[in-house]
Amino acid sequence: xxxxxxxxxxxxxxxxxxxxxxxxxxxxxxxxxxxxxxxxxxxxxxxxxxxxxxxxxxxxxxxxxxxxxxxxxxxxxxxxxxxxxxxxxxxxxxxxxxxxxxxxxxxxxxxxxxxxxxxxxxxxxxxxxxxxxxxxxxxxxxxxxxxxxxxxxxxxxxxxxxxxxxxxxxxxxxxxxxxxxxxxxxxxxxxxxxxxxxxxxxxxxxxxxxxxxxxxxxxxxxxxxxxxxxxxxxxxxxxxxxxxxxxxxxxxxxxxxxxxxxxxxxxxxxxxxxxxxxxxxxxxxxxxxxxxxxxxxxxxxxxxxxxxxxxxxxxxxxxxxxxxxxxxxxxxxxxxxxxxxxxxxxxxxxxxxxxxxxxxxxxxxxxxxxxxxxxxxxxxxxxxxxxxxxxxxxxxxxxxxxxxxxxxxxxxxxxxxxxxxxxxxxxxxxxxxxxxxxxxxxxxxxxxxxxxxxxxxxxxxxxxxxxxxxxxxxxxxxxxxxxxxxxxxxxxxxxxxxxxxxxxxxxxxxxxxxxxxxxxxxxxxx
Numbered sequence: 001x002x003x004x005x006x007x008x009x010x011x012x013x014x015x016x017x018x019x020x021x022x023x024x025x026x027x028x029x030x031x032x033x034x035x036x037x038x039x040x041x042x043x044x045x046x047x048x049x050x051x052x053x054x055x056x057x058x059x060x061x062x063x064x065x066x067x068x069x070x071x072x073x074x075x076x077x078x079x080x081x082x083x084x085x086x087x088x089x090x091x092x093x094x095x096x097x098x099x100x101x102x103x104x105x106x107x108x109x110x111x112x113x114x115x116x117x118x119x120x121x122x123x124x125x126x127x128x129x130x131x132x133x134x135x136x137x138x139x140x141x142x143x144x145x146x147x148x149x150x151x152x153x154x155x156x157x158x159x160x161x162x163x164x165x166x167x168x169x170x171x172x173x174x175x176x177x178x179x180x181x182x183x184x185x186x187x188x189x190x191x192x193x194x195x196x197x198x199x200x201x202x203x204x205x206x207x208x209x210x211x212x213x214x215x216x217x218x219x220x221x222x223x224x225x226x227x228x229x230x231x232x233x234x235x236x237x238x239x240x241x242x243x244x245x246x247x248x249x250x251x252x253x254x255x256x257x258x259x260x261x262x263x264x265x266x267x268x269x270x271x272x273x274x275x276x277x278x279x280x281x282x283x284x285x286x287x288x289x290x291x292x293x294x295x296x297x298x299x300x301x302x303x304x305x306x307x308x309x310x311x312x313x314x315x316x317x318x319x320x321x322x323x324x325x326x327x328x329x330x331x332x333x334x335x336x337x338x339x340x341x342x343x344x345x346x347x348x349x350x351x352x353x354x355x356x357x358x359x360x361x362x363x364x365x366x367x368x369x370x371x372x373x374x375x376x377x378x379x380x381x382x383x384x385x386x387x388x389x390x391x392x393x394x395x396x397x398x399x400x401x402x403x404x405x406x407x408x409x410x411x412x413x414x415x416x417x418x419x420x421x422x423x424x425x426x427x428x429x430x431x432x433x434x435x436x437x438x439x440x441x442x443x444x445x446x447x448x449x450x451x452x453x454x455x456x457x458x459x460x461x462x463x464x465x466x467x468x469x470x471x472x473x474x475x476x477x478x479x480x481x482x483x484x485x486x487x488x489x490x491x492x493x494x495x496x497x498x499x500x501x502x503x504x505x506x507x508x509x510x511x512x513x514x515x516x517x518x519x520x521x522x523x524x525x526x
Contacts, residue, residue, distance in 0.1 A: 011375045012186075012289070015293075019157070019160045020160060020178070020180060023157070023164035025051070025066055026065065026157070026161050026164070027076065027098060028065075028097050028272070029065060029097075029098045030062055030271070031055070031100055032102045033060065035061060037055075040063065044065055044076070047072045048076075049072070050066065050068070051068045052066045053066065054116075054154045056120050058272070058273040059270075064154070064157060064161065077094060077096075080094075093247045095168060096164075097165070097271050119152070120193075120273060122148050122192040125315060129479045129483070132144055132145065132478055132479040133470075133479050138393060141478040142307070142393065143300075143389075145304075145307055145308055145311060146303055149311065150192070150303070150307065151191070151192060158274070159181055159196050161272065162276060163180060163196070166179045166198060166276070166278060169240060169244060169247075173240070174202055178200075179200055179201070180199060180286075181196055181197065182197050182289045183285065183288075185197065186289050186293065187290075188293050188296030188303060189292055189296060189307075191307070195275045195276065196275070196276045196277070197279075198276060199280060199285070200236070200237075200281060201280075233280040237256065237265050237279070237280060238256055240265065241254055241256040241265035241278075248267075250271040251267050252269075253268045254266070255267070262279050266278075283371070284366055284369065284371060284433060287366070287371040287432055290375070291354075292337075294380075298377070298380060298383075301340075301392060302337075302340060305389060305392055305393065305396065306332075306336045308478060309335075309393075310329055310333070312481050312482060313329075313332055313450075315484060316449075316484060317449075318449060318450050318453060323441070325442060325445075325446050326441075327442050327446060327450060330438060331439040334410065334412060334428050334431075334438065336396065337412055338415070339399055341412065342399075343387065343392075344385075345384045345385045346385065347383045347387075348383070349415075350414060350415035351415075352413050353415075355372050355373050357373070357374035358375075362375050369432050369434065370432075393461065394458060397454040397455070400454045401451055401457075401458050403417075405426060405447060407420065409428065409437075410429065424439070424440050425447040426447050427439065453485070460480055461477070464480060
């Protein structure tokens with residue numbers, strides 16, 4: 001039963017700690033082009049027992065090797081040399097990134113074996129649409145999409161390894177520091193290919209508090225004092241950014257963005273293939289990651305619906321990888337959560353309900369904001385709601401296609417529409433920093449475009465003749481929603497938009513005649 005599944009689910013913190021610890025026992029090897037898997041593993045095993053491994057392609061074949069014991073890595077590092085050809089041009093930083101080449105490639109070529117490569121990116125939308133057409137219901141289409149797009153076990157290990165490698169750098173300056181992923185890498189809503197958001201943390205407070213009580217003295221470190229926390233953050237990130245830039249194996253295109261609201265260092269980590277954003281600990285961001293983790297674990301429909309809605313939004317140009325006035329994936333995810341809280345009976349609890357279930361260890365007040373909610377999934381009663389994803393997808397578009405955005409805001413604490421506190425076109429309360437609107441960036445044209453697309457999608461799902469479309473080998477259900485709408489017949493769209501009647505929508509619909517996504521984006525105004 002669902003209840004039994006819930007009992008076995010680990011808490012967010014347990015999962016994080018376990019994966020961070022795994023990553024510390026892990027190395028990454030660039031393999032020779034002609035690879036004999038058995039030989040490689042046999043050699044590595046001479047340094048210690050291997051827990052797990054996989055291969056992936058990223059400008060050549062790489063192997064991620066997780067040892068059972070941390071000291072196996074030291075043993076392996078003892079056997080590894082410094083690149084000789086470029087003796088005078090190397091920075092002698094010894095990391096856990098190695099290159100293996102064959103000493104005697106000719107004799108070993110014959111032993112080459114085909115290794116299984118774990119995919120680190122998702123299939124293109126065109127291929128996805130073909131797969132979806134073979135499914136037997138919208139619900140199974142949505143699970144196919146989820147399976148194609150969600151992070152794999154291997155990809156998550158690679159993400160934690162990237163953090164662990166950056167941590168080795170930070171520890172040169174701050175021996176106690178840790179580097180942990182947050183956001184989409186850990187909240188169960190990340191898709192293959194998404195960036196790795198990581199943060200630098202300096203204190204493991206729990207360990208420390210108990211020891212400090214003993215003895216007759218108040219004792220503290222002498223430390224340099226700065227006028228503000230922000231300045232400290234900027235200085236630390238500046239130095240670590242330079243360090244990655246000058247000495248970090250595989251760290252390319254390092255950009256320091258220190259004047260942002262949240263100062264960060266962006267870089268591309270070539271060995272793992274990830275685009276990374278490093279910032280200094282932001283406890284509220286971790287809490288948001290944990291909240292989404294809980295929602296994602298409670299019911300399998302939650303993630304299926306979010307992934308489908310986000311893919312739909314991307315296809316129609318409602319979201320964009322560059323910042324601007326578009327709706328963000330985070331805002332969309334919160335809209336889906338809100339919709340699921342509003343079902344009857346609700347599919348997921350409100351944040352206030354999760355707070356009522358919190359015990360002492362779950363109590364967290366961060367910067368004056370109450371961020372308490374239950375962490376133990378088994379304390380949350382499974383939903384009695386049995387609606388199919390077929391129904392939920394259609395109703396999601398119906399609900400937001402007719403939502404009174406002028407008057408109402410979206411509040412996940414209460415799980416109900418609340419009058420807007422200020423006049424932003426789209427107002428979604430930040431679940432923890434209650435005075436912030438997470439969708440403040442969205443402008444009126446973008447919101448109206450979202451409403452138009454939601455109405456159009458609801459209409460397609462209601463009206464379509466599934467059987468006929470399947471016979472005609474036409475995309476149906478979710479697949480039909482993942483094709484830009486202007487393509488088939490823009491006049492159909494026009495009739496259904498009566499009642500919105502704003503200039504924005506008119507210009508938008510004219511642009512649909514132009515038949516291309518680019519012209520559509522220009523019409524809406526980038």
